[in-house]
Amino acid sequence: MTRFLRLSLICVSLAVGLHVLTIAAMPRVLMAIASARMQEQGMVFNEMVHPGPRTAEEQTIVRPSPDLLYSVCLYDVTAGPIRISTSTMPDTYWSISGFAANTDNFFVINDVMAGSEPVDVTIGRIGADPGDVDYHSPSARGMILLRMLMKDADALPALEEARRMVGCEAVN
Amino acid sequence: MRAIGTAIIVLFFALLFGVGSALYRVETLSSSPDFQVGPWQGSLHAGSQAADGLTRAVIARTAMLALNREEAIYYIASTDNDGRALSSSCRYSLTGGDMPARWWSITAYGPDYFLIPNVENRYSITQTDIQAAGEGEFLVELAADGVRRSPDSLVLSNGTGPGQTFSLLLRLYHPSQAVLAAPEGLAVPIISNLGCL
Numbered sequence: 001m002t003r004f005l006r007l008s009l010i011c012v013s014l015a016v017g018l019h020v021l022t023i024a025a026m027p028r029v030l031m032a033i034a035s036a037r038m039q040e041q042g043m044v045f046n047e048m049v050h051p052g053p054r055t056a057e058e059q060t061i062v063r064p065s066p067d068l069l070y071s072v073c074l075y076d077v078t079a080g081p082i083r084i085s086t087s088t089m090p091d092t093y094w095s096i097s098g099f100a101a102n103t104d105n106f107f108v109i110n111d112v113m114a115g116s117e118p119v120d121v122t123i124g125r126i127g128a129d130p131g132d133v134d135y136h137s138p139s140a141r142g143m144i145l146l147r148m149l150m151k152d153a154d155a156l157p158a159l160e161e162a163r164r165m166v167g168c169e170a171v172n
Numbered sequence: 173m174r175a176i177g178t179a180i181i182v183l184f185f186a187l188l189f190g191v192g193s194a195l196y197r198v199e200t201l202s203s204s205p206d207f208q209v210g211p212w213q214g215s216l217h218a219g220s221q222a223a224d225g226l227t228r229a230v231i232a233r234t235a236m237l238a239l240n241r242e243e244a245i246y247y248i249a250s251t252d253n254d255g256r257a258l259s260s261s262c263r264y265s266l267t268g269g270d271m272p273a274r275w276w277s278i279t280a281y282g283p284d285y286f287l288i289p290n291v292e293n294r295y296s297i298t299q300t301d302i303q304a305a306g307e308g309e310f311l312v313e314l315a316a317d318g319v320r321r322s323p324d325s326l327v328l329s330n331g332t333g334p335g336q337t338f339s340l341l342l343r344l345y346h347p348s349q350a351v352l353a354a355p356e357g358l359a360v361p362i363i364s365n366l367g368c369l
Contacts, residue, residue, distance in 0.1 A: 007178065007182055014183070015186040015187075015189040015190035015193070016190065018190025019189075020225075022190065022191045023225050026198060026233065031232065034236065055293055056287045056290070062235065062286065063285050063286075066287060066296050093274060095239070095243060097237075097239060097243070104219065104221045104223070105238070105243075106221060108242075108243050143237065149275060151298075151300045
């Protein structure tokens, strides 16, 4: 085998490995970038924040819905579980969903599932908090996202009031 | 010294082709869609813990924090019904009817996957708009200037400059069991090209 052929084979093998690694790492990297951007804007872990409706001037995550109000909590369950709680929610579509560091959507609670009851659930790390929590996050860090449908502008004050009652905090 | 130089060259080309091809593959959405109906296509594994690596990467790049399919199902169109890439240089009509879901919306996004700036801050057409118009069928005009040509239509801006690509995202929240079972059976909106600059 010539030296050139041997080097070419090494190069191709490395390129294939890097191709696979890049695709595998991309969700975590993009999630980390989004999280870093939010922290630059003042967000801290285990606290729900309530940005305004998404517009062309106000958007951090790709393909936001302009028809939803989003509230976000960057969570960290390294030190123990967190609690997500709401008061009575308004009569519209809403959901609270958890996204692990690799972007997997590991739980959803919506208005149909909750009925008219307030939400009060705990989230812990897989393996670290066995049995004592309602949902297990596959990663120590991730995002909790509250979506609320804004059917018209008149509904906005009630939605704003309700989402500001949604808590995301460490249990201990 | 020569061996180090050779190693650097090999590593350079491996990085160039390995990382470059991965980014190109994700950017060109070359994961096979799970379903396609006309120009609209989507994945049944958005947000799913069962998704493969490429699907996860494509979703993270183009629709991060997508919900799983029981909560919402997503249809993305990047071409018109004749297969031509959607362009801000062209005008389009979007025709269709109500869809079997608790609520739905269609939103236009620029080539960077972000909302397209426009004077009226109107980024989407929703089931609420269609129901308010009182018609079962709807007509949406997509035009860069956001100017309505037909009296009974709704209008969306599809770009801020000539020749920019854009995409449409149809979201169905709490889709019907029929859509979940066969998303390719949905009567999706028809995207027709009305002429280009």
